[in-house]
Amino acid sequence: MPGTTDLREAFDAARDQFEQYRVSVSSVIEERPAGELSRALGAILPELVFYEGRAFAAELGLAQLDSGKDLEGISAVLARGLVEQQAARRSGDYLAGFADVLARVRREATH
Numbered sequence: 587m588p589g590t591t592d593l594r595e596a597f598d599a600a601r602d603q604f605e606q607y608r609v610s611v612s613s614v615i616e617e618r619p620a621g622e623l624s625r626a627l628g629a630i631l632p633e634l635v636f637y638e639g640r641a642f643a644a645e646l647g648l649a650q651l652d653s654g655k656d657l658e659g660i661s662a663v664l665a666r667g668l669v670e671q672q673a674a675r676r677s678g679d680y681l682a683g684f685a686d687v688l689a690r691v692r693r694e695a696t697h
Contacts, residue, residue, distance in 0.1 A: 593660075593694050594651055597644035600687060604641035607634055632679045639676070639683025643667065647687060657695035664688040 611634050618626050646667050650660040668684050676684075 590651060590657070593657070593691065594648065596690055597648045597651070597687070600637075600640040600644035601648075604637040607637045632677075635677055635679040636683040636686075639671070639680035639685075640687050641683075642671075642680075643684040643687035647691060657691060661688065661691045661695050664691055 611630050614626055614630060615623065643664055647660055647664060650663050655663065664684075665688060668681065668688055671681060671684055
């Protein structure tokens with residue numbers, strides 16, 4: 587399928603980026619003394635949550651690719667997934683990450 591190789595790579599990159607960021611956040615947490623942790627977390631948690639949303643959407647997209655869905659089908663599943671995540675009252679940062687992946691799929695589908 588045209589476009590799916592690039593999309594698979596983008597999905598893998600989104601998952602990898604989340605894992606790398608999560609590891610770096612863990613180190614930052616371990617290195618902060620009492621009194622500085624909350625300030626550090628306030629700065630890094632929104633980004634971590636954004637990357638988590640991207641990773642979750644990427645996992646969903648990869649599952650659809652593996653099941654043989656075309657780009658339109660993947661886009662439809664991700665659009666439903668975004669609505670479900672909104673209904674679950676996920677944070678704006680999480681939803682922005684999820685929507686970022688959906689936008690990528692829609693761009694691929696229109697090319």
